[in-house]
Amino acid sequence: MNVLEQFHDWLANYWPSWAAYLVPALVAFAVLSTFILLVVLVFIYVERRGVGRFQVRRGPNRAGPFGILQPVADAVKILTKEDIIPSAGDRWVHLLAPVIAFFPALAIFAVIPFEGRAIFADLNVGILYIIAISSLGVIGTFMAGWGSNNKYSLVSAMRAVAQMISYEVPLVLSIAGVLIISGSLSMTSIVEAQEVPFFLLQPLGFLIFFIAAAAEIQRSPFDLLEAESEIVAGYHIEYSGMKFALFYLAEYTHAFAISAIVVTLFLGGWHGVLLPGALWFMIKVFLVFGALFWVRSTLPRLRVDQLMGFAWKCLFPLALINVFITAIESVIWPEFPWQLLILNILIAALLIVLWSGFFRVAGERVSFQRYGRGIIKGLTVTFSHLFRRPITVQYPEQRLTPAPRFRGNMLVWDQDACIGCRACARACPVSVIDIETTKGDKGQIVEKLEVDFGRCLFCGLCVEACPVKAMFMSRDYEQASYRREQLVVSKEQFVAAEKRRSAYFYPDLEAEMPLQTLLAPPKEES
């Protein structure tokens, strides 16, 4: 009896029965979807920060403390974007696609038990329901790919279908083992059956499920649908604004859903010591999600034929064998004692070794004979970067000192030293120095000096050409203007400007200048 049913029973005392059904359902739906969207926002934030750390960056840290408002800022940005509908596309298909992609992801949560009684609907066919619903999302992807009238999105849609159909098979088969042990399709009873988390009793099933699930939600290395380097953004290439936001949300809602399913099926759901069950559940969900983006930030993408080959030639037979072994075990030891986990882990290891030994992904060229050792090596490298200091510079709060010789954004002109010889103008390769002189008492007097810094190359040849040390590079590096004309600097501005000379071509000036910030300073200094 879950919370929802209690609410209904209580309401039924006062209200007509249809209302007593409808109202709690609506309330629960509202609460659940709000919660899910909040978690999804947190997911987006966590992933961006996490991937940032894997890549020695800081990740978003500007909006709000530690950047936690970044998803909100993103949302605001996305929602104010222009809504574009491709004129040659199929308008209605195009418009409906994001909705159809998003709702199945949301609907999965109806049967996810966050805690013993916190479940929207404890269906008897819970896991089947999940499989059925999650296969609907592909129709949205598909409609998007088709309705956008774009070749990239069409390629993506084709890939989507192929991928979904292929990975659904090992996905379902890998669950079968769990179902044999727990003897139920209901999510709550599956969790309750897990005195030992099933990933220990079903190590092979867990691995297959995890991989196939990553493929189902198009996570790297299976993100062929939106492969940026190949088909740019794939099926959602033509989407903007709210419609794009829905796809984006659908992606992360799916990720959340899949993490929750992994936790429910294999990691013991809400079971845990000390902390409340729901909290345990969420902790586990975040760990699974963390693993997903850890893999994402490490691995490159498979090719489409390798992807299909992997599903059909590797995951599928292994999943079949797993079902077979589990069935035999259930006949011999109907109670499934925990000691079985040793046997099962051994069997899993043996099968993986055997399979990678004679199974080849790319014909005879590459064999997976290393049992994924290279992938694990890669994962350790990215993991070790979690603990390194990010190298991002927090401009503008943190400013680097440029080198003393830095060729900055302006020239520094010394009017007193200048003899008006025009050597700088002659040396300039792009002729941006405009100088006019008249004859004075001692040499030439500069009447006009104009430099167009919009065209300047900052090559420093004018400084080198100056015979009297009247021209220097500047050390500033910020220059921006809304109008090109403002980048033309006149004689008066040169005279008035702050003289921040660079030591370029005059190394004797270097001594008094601050040291350049180096990412890797010489050993004696550090």
Place this chain on the structure above:
Amino acid sequence: MTEPLSPSEIAKQIGEHIPDAVTDSDENAVFVRSEALFDVARFLKQNLDLDYLSAITAVDFLEHFEVVYQLTSIEHNHSVVLKTRCGKDEKMPSVVSLWQGADLQERDIFDLMGIAFSGHPNLKRIFLWDGFKGHPLRKDWSKDGAQD
């Protein structure tokens, strides 16, 4: 060190096989007639193992073009520079069938210098667009009227 083969020596060798091909030779290069270029190039490739075409350059000398072929042998590490003169409206034989590496270089020259290569499989403008008038690397080209 890549050893530049003596142009006069090469000129003599070419002369023995393909008479009248060589017009001149100086300390750097062998000059050949443009009509005989292809035969000379094939001869050099086959007999001196000049299997690597480093670069093709065209220079506009106002009254004629000079096309320069830098040939190298990877096996023996020696090189020969072949020069040809061709008139303003003359066509050059393409060497793509000997060295595939000439493909884009000859298109480059065709586009910017306006020397046509007969026998090139895909001779069309490479950098500039199809309607562009003139060939900018020619000395008599001016940007007025270049836009269509």
Place this chain on the structure above:
Amino acid sequence: MDNVGITASFWVLAVVCVASALAVVFLRDIFRAALFLVLCFFTVAGVFVILSADFLAVAQVLIYVGAIAVLIIFALMLTRGTQQGSPSGRFRFTAFLVGAVFLVTMILVVTGTDWQAITETPTGSTTSALAHALFSEEEGFILPFEIAAALLLAAVIGAIVLIREK
């Protein structure tokens, strides 16, 4: 659940189902037609839910929507001129004839059968009942099931062998 809710849902589902089925037949744009087919399958699943046949409903979605409809759409993507539909009307008469014969047969069957309507509402899960009906040792269909399973497995393995890289 009370009858008002069920009846209302039934009528909504039924109307949508028939309408989408008609759309499948009459739409020229076969991609949209395929999408309406999905909708049609889906409403049928809804009807199963109303009848408390939860397993059947889920199976309907899983197999018809998740697999068959997706395969149909996939096939459509490989076809030319999807938006115009098939312009050829060579089989128009034959199609009409086959359709008419089928319709008449269906009507005869439906009206001619003596339907035994179940009066009481089924309670509890249908899953175990179904399992029992299928796999129980006395009156189940274990042998046919096993044969089907073996056949499918053989088909899969055969397919893999066929596409194996040399």
Place this chain on the structure above:
Amino acid sequence: MALKTEPVMINFGPQHPSTHGVFRMRVTFDGEVIVELEPVFGYLHRGIEKLAEAKTYTQVIPYTDRLDYLASMSNNFAYVLAVEKLAEIEVPERAQYLRVIMAELMRIASHLMAVGAFFNDLGAFFTPFMYMFREREKILDLFEMVCGQRLTYNYMRIGGVSHDIPERFLPALMRFIDEMPGFIEEYDWLLAENEIVLARTKGVGVLPADKAINASISGPMLRASGVKWDIRRADPYSVYDRFDFETPVGLRGDTYDRYWVRIQEMRQSTHIVKQAMQQLPAGEVRSKVPATLRPPKGEAYAHIESPRGELGFYLVSDNSPRPYRFKVRAPSLINLTVLRDLCLGWKLADAIAILGSIDIVLAEVDR
């Protein structure tokens, strides 16, 4: 049984995340298999060869920065070598060594960029790219210290280099050279044995040695095909004959070998820089060259091993202060000769990987 399918033409670029600039490939697919590919150039054509004819010999140096902007130092180097050959100018020893140090650092920086971008093309989520950018940043710091810029260095001058190095340069360089092999090791851990990388790159886009030579391929791409041809060894310029280094060659000439050769070349470059630092003599860095250089009538071709291949400059002088003809032998462009042949029959994703492994810089391709 062959299905009758309709080929689809897709334009990759000029704006596309993995065409490395404004390059365009007109690709015809049959399903996901490439049946025709036509490269389209020219979106970044600035006519530098023509522009240079109106500049003095010194003024051209900043323009060479803008050819292969990921290897500006190498461009400077090749150009000044050509001018020095033309005008017969002697270069002081110290400047020669500085040039070599800069060119080799540039090679490391450029290869880091090439490999990082290549893995992005393979679909890695920017991680290798970021790691390699980190090391590249250190090299750019060093360049900034020497010449005041991080991208367009304009460091080399006819007859030497513009500046001597500052005091802090050698210790900072020392630290970098000490650390770099460790980082390369880390890249290998991350990538070299990754099964997905192997599956995606091994045997893909094989370029046989004879074809590579015939198509004038140069640089790491040629060496990946198993041809031991490195201009630093075959035709040593500057002081390269004084260093001890190896020329890594690939076995099969596939995409993986091209990646592997670049990684090995980074190792060799650190060796060269180390030796150059030890041998670095004291003295002048710039010989006396007249302000307005008028080389004698004639022509000169100088080529170097740039990170992308044989970078050559062909200069013709008519004894005026400006080059009569300025021609760039652009390795990026010529390496693209075989792009079509490499990609045909492979899938869409492979074409992207092959293009990434060729490592082009559009500013040099289009000039």
